[in-house]
Amino acid sequence: MFKKSCPWCSSKITPWQLGNRPKKTVGFLTVLPNLAICPYCAKPVRIGGKSLYVLLVFIPVITLGFVPIYTDYEMPDWFFIVGVATIIIAFSLAMFFSVFNKDYDL
Numbered sequence: 001m002f003k004k005s006c007p008w009c010s011s012k013i014t015p016w017q018l019g020n021r022p023k024k025t026v027g028f029l030t031v032l033p034n035l036a037i038c039p040y041c042a043k044p045v046r047i048g049g050k051s052l053y054v055l056l057v058f059i060p061v062i063t064l065g066f067v068p069i070y071t072d073y074e075m076p077d078w079f080f081i082v083g084v085a086t087i088i089i090a091f092s093l094a095m096f097f098s099v100f101n102k103d104y105d106l
């Protein structure tokens with residue numbers, strides 16, 4: 001269901017089948033020191049695609065979650081349920097429609 005084709009060898013893999021290995025060069029601003037590796041051709045892939053913009057919906061949901069901490073306003077009770085449902089749906093959509101791009105070991 002979450003299978004995507006590898007950009008190097010075009011075999012169908014799921015995101016949790018990816019292996020990883022450390023990058024050859026780790027720079028000063030390296031956030032993730034490991035590369036995701038296709039299990040069939042052992043070449044680096046990276047999750048990408050325009051569907052990852054759906055994750056931007058996290059910003060208003062999480063920001064509104066901080067409102068009752070810093071102000072006196074009480075959020076309604078349904079806000080927590082709707083917020084969690086929004087985050088789960090957005091994450092599922094982003095993972096479902098994302099694609100694998102080629103990554104390069106610099």
Ligand SMILES: [Zn+2]
Nearest residue numbers: 006009038041
């Ligand atoms: Zn591959």
